[in-house]
Amino acid sequence: MAEICDVAIVGGGAAGLSAAILLGRSRRHVVLFDTGTPRNQASRAVHGLLGHEGLAPSELLATARIELERYETVTLRSDLVTAITRSGSGFSVTCEGGSTFRARKVLLTTGLIDDVPKLEGIEQLYGRSVHHCPYCDGFEHRDQPLAVYGSGDKGAGLALMMKQWSPDVVLFTDAQATVSAEMAERLKQKSIEICSERIASLEGTEDGVLKSIRLKNGRAIERSAMFFSTGSRQRSNLSESLGCARDDDGGVITDPVTEESSVPGVYVAGDASRDVLLVAVAIGEGAKAAVAINRALLRGAGLG
Numbered sequence: 564m565a566e567i568c569d570v571a572i573v574g575g576g577a578a579g580l581s582a583a584i585l586l587g588r589s590r591r592h593v594v595l596f597d598t599g600t601p602r603n604q605a606s607r608a609v610h611g612l613l614g615h616e617g618l619a620p621s622e623l624l625a626t627a628r629i630e631l632e633r634y635e636t637v638t639l640r641s642d643l644v645t646a647i648t649r650s651g652s653g654f655s656v657t658c659e660g661g662s663t664f665r666a667r668k669v670l671l672t673t674g675l676i677d678d679v680p681k682l683e684g685i686e687q688l689y690g691r692s693v694h695h696c697p698y699c700d701g702f703e704h705r706d707q708p709l710a711v712y713g714s715g716d717k718g719a720g721l722a723l724m725m726k727q728w729s730p731d732v733v734l735f736t737d738a739q740a741t742v743s744a745e746m747a748e749r750l751k752q753k754s755i756e757i758c759s760e761r762i763a764s765l766e767g768t769e770d771g772v773l774k775s776i777r778l779k780n781g782r783a784i785e786r787s788a789m790f791f792s793t794g795s796r797q798r799s800n801l802s803e804s805l806g807c808a809r810d811d812d813g814g815v816i817t818d819p820v821t822e823e824s825s826v827p828g829v830y831v832a833g834d835a836s837r838d839v840l841l842v843a844v845a846i847g848e849g850a851k852a853a854v855a856i857n858r859a860l861l862r863g864a865g866l867g
């Protein structure tokens with residue numbers, strides 16, 4: 564039978580690494596599993612993170628991994644966790660390939676996947692001039708001609724919001740669900756044009772700068788950046804298979820103080836709990852979960 568570790572962390576993005584550092588500092592035995600696909604891997608620069616403005620996301624995570632090296636009780640494994648089940652008072656964690664680990668507590672920091680619009684040419688632009696989050700990337704495109712991609716009133720809502728960053732916003736619905744009459748009136752009042760033609764492709768430079776949006780009817784509309792609102796979903800179904808309750812948006816419901824889910828002993832932090840979806844918040848939630856887990860382990864040992 565494998566030795567039992569204190570905490571199994573699944574996910575080595577900002578949330579998981581933040582938790583691992585605090586648990587390492589608390590001398591907890593931790594195994595952190597990660598497949599190396601953080602949500603912002605298409606991005607060139609992290610914005611809005613205190614003290615790290617413009618740092619490459621890969622560099623941020625690489626630095627955290629180096630910082631973790633001094634905590635000898637923390638082990639990093641490049642492995643996909645395929646199943647987690649209850650085992651006595653703890654959990655059994657199974658990886659692809661069959662290796663299993665036992666842990667007293669589980670922390671899921673498995674993140675989300677974005678539904679990037681299926682548009683020709685988007686791949687080389689995504690994360691450079693095509694984005695989903697105005698708080699992350701709006702400032703870099705302030706006062707530029709902006710496109711918003713989205714259907715129905717959700718797309719219209721994002722178009723209205725983008726006026727905070729630029730006076731020149733066009734909403735592209737790509738011939739999908741139409742905007743309600745009420746929203747159409749609000750867009751008109753704010754001088755936001757609605758383009759409901761089908762999009763043929765996004766045209767840009769080789770280094771990822773959007774130049775124009777080519778419509779199926781041949782017309783090209785010049786835009787410098789695009790923001791989209793097509794949604795995101797859980798990267799992993801581990802929280803679902805463990806029975807963790809989710810909210811209407813698919814976020815795992817957690818205690819706001821401890822980050823513990825509805826399943827005792829299973830904690831969820833970072834984007835997977837769908838609070839504010841930012842690196843700073845993921846780091847904060849990872850830290851909160853680490854402190855709560857350490858406290859729970861202290862109580863279990865009669866020390867808390």
Ligand SMILES: Cc1cc2nc3c(=O)[nH]c(=O)nc-3n(C[C@H](O)[C@H](O)[C@H](O)COP(=O)(O)OP(=O)(O)OC[C@H]3O[C@@H](n4cnc5c(N)ncnc54)[C@H](O)[C@@H]3O)c2cc1C
Pocket residue numbers: 573574575576577578579596597598599600601602603604605606608609610611612642643644645672673674675677689690694696699700798799801832833834835840841842843845
């Ligand atoms: C293009 C883009 C740009 C962004 N820019 C910014 C920005 O400028 N500023 C900002 O604050 N936020 C930004 N964000 C949001 C930011 O990426 C997220 O808030 C942050 O990555 C969340 O961290 P996390 O640790 O919760 O999840 P993630 O970073 O997604 O990490 C989850 C990790 O879990 C691993 N994993 C998942 N399932 C398993 C499994 N079963 N077994 C093993 N490993 C697993 C994945 O491989 C991944 O490494 C951006 C997002 C995108 C998409």
